[in-house]
Amino acid sequence: MADHTTRTAYTVESLLAVTVDVFNERGYDGTSMEDLSRAAGISKSSIYHHVRGKEELLRLAVGRALDGLFGILGEPAATEGPAVQRLEHVVRRTTEVLLAELPYVTLLLRVRGNTATEQWALERRREFDHRVSELVRAAVADGALRSDVDPRLATRLLFGMINSIVEWYRPGIRTADGVADTVVRLAFDGLRAV
Amino acid sequence: MADHTTRTAYTVESLLAVTVDVFNERGYDGTSMEDLSRAAGISKSSIYHHVRGKEELLRLAVGRALDGLFGILGEPAATEGPAVQRLEHVVRRTTEVLLAELPYVTLLLRVRGNTATEQWALERRREFDHRVSELVRAAVADGALRSDVDPRLATRLLFGMINSIVEWYRPGIRTADGVADTVVRLAFDGLRAV
Numbered sequence: 001m002a003d004h005t006t007r008t009a010y011t012v013e014s015l016l017a018v019t020v021d022v023f024n025e026r027g028y029d030g031t032s033m034e035d036l037s038r039a040a041g042i043s044k045s046s047i048y049h050h051v052r053g054k055e056e057l058l059r060l061a062v063g064r065a066l067d068g069l070f071g072i073l074g075e076p077a078a079t080e081g082p083a084v085q086r087l088e089h090v091v092r093r094t095t096e097v098l099l100a101e102l103p104y105v106t107l108l109l110r111v112r113g114n115t116a117t118e119q120w121a122l123e124r125r126r127e128f129d130h131r132v133s134e135l136v137r138a139a140v141a142d143g144a145l146r147s148d149v150d151p152r153l154a155t156r157l158l159f160g161m162i163n164s165i166v167e168w169y170r171p172g173i174r175t176a177d178g179v180a181d182t183v184v185r186l187a188f189d190g191l192r193a194v
Numbered sequence: 195m196a197d198h199t200t201r202t203a204y205t206v207e208s209l210l211a212v213t214v215d216v217f218n219e220r221g222y223d224g225t226s227m228e229d230l231s232r233a234a235g236i237s238k239s240s241i242y243h244h245v246r247g248k249e250e251l252l253r254l255a256v257g258r259a260l261d262g263l264f265g266i267l268g269e270p271a272a273t274e275g276p277a278v279q280r281l282e283h284v285v286r287r288t289t290e291v292l293l294a295e296l297p298y299v300t301l302l303l304r305v306r307g308n309t310a311t312e313q314w315a316l317e318r319r320r321e322f323d324h325r326v327s328e329l330v331r332a333a334v335a336d337g338a339l340r341s342d343v344d345p346r347l348a349t350r351l352l353f354g355m356i357n358s359i360v361e362w363y364r365p366g367i368r369t370a371d372g373v374a375d376t377v378v379r380l381a382f383d384g385l386r387a388v
Contacts (some may be wrong), residue, residue, distance in 0.1 A: 164354020
């Protein structure tokens with residue numbers, strides 16, 4: 001009876017919200033199903049009622065981050081118009097998605113390992129970076145971005161700047177809009193006064 | 195006899211070069227003196243001949259990174275002239291020191307823990323960030339940097355970009371100069387063609 005109650009109270013989504021925090025705190029490798037059961041306050045068998053195991057939870061969690069990021073590339077402002085404007089949209093929205101899905105993107109950025117799911121996540125991240133670096137390349141070819149920076153290197157530095165936000169951002173101290181505005185200004189126009 | 199030979203062959207510096215790689219690979223917490231002894235190919239007592247233990251090795255390794263970084267702030271180009279030029283020098287040299295001392299700066303950036311040495315390293319990093327953010331503030335006050343970005347946020351994003359280099363840089367693929375040039379261009383003038 002009690003088990004039934006907790007089962008109905010817990011959805012995959014609420015289980016995922018607990019899981020992602022535990023993964024970020026202890027690392028994926030360092031987390032056991034026992035840890036997840038304790039953190040969620042439900043039995044291991046209740047967790048297995050929802051998912052096949054730890055790796056499926058990882059897949060769902062990083063999948064949520066990846067869906068958010070790849071969703072950006074399908075937005076009208078990312079698919080129509082000059083490459084430089086599409087790139088600006090993607091940079092702004094990537095920052096916004098990172099902030100809106102902070103724990104999930106944090107987990108995605110920390111994935112390192114050798115399971116099939118981790119390999120898949122790394123592959124998808126590379127694909128996203130590649131799509132953005134193609135936009136940088138197109139905008140350089142249009143003459144809208146400076147030609148004295150290597151598109152691949154510029155993309156790495158750009159993501160380095162954006163991804164570093166997970167290291168210090170705490171909701172409430174700064175608005176997501178303020179951060180995204182600053183990222184776009186710094187990336188496109190730099191710090192120098194004109 | 196053999197022990198004497200290895201002892202004289204090993205200096206603190208060569209021991210440190212092995213140690214920093216092991217710390218970066220396994221994490222400081224996950225590294226035992228046994229691991230260090232195995233990686234260095236010398237006995238634990240030989241290591242204790244040089245240092246008091248694991249925490250002293252950490253202090254020496256992150257100390258080397260911190261000495262490199264704080265050394266920049268004392269260079270003539272960082273202490274004389276308009277704030278914006280001093281800042282540009284510091285941004286370029288920080289990138290260069292990161293690349294020249296890659297394993298040591300990587301270790302410094304991964305320090306998280308609760309030992310006195312880790313707390314000291316975090317405190318010194320914050321101090322360095324603070325010194326740079328003061329330069330950003332001064333350059334904004336001079337009118338040389340745009341006033342519509344918050345100096346503290348701009349400094350965080352700037353270091354996010356620079357520090358991310360440890361995640362992907364491998365010596366030989368790109369020159370340190372090429373990377374430092376691109377960092378300075380992106381930070382001060384942005385990607386947009388003018």
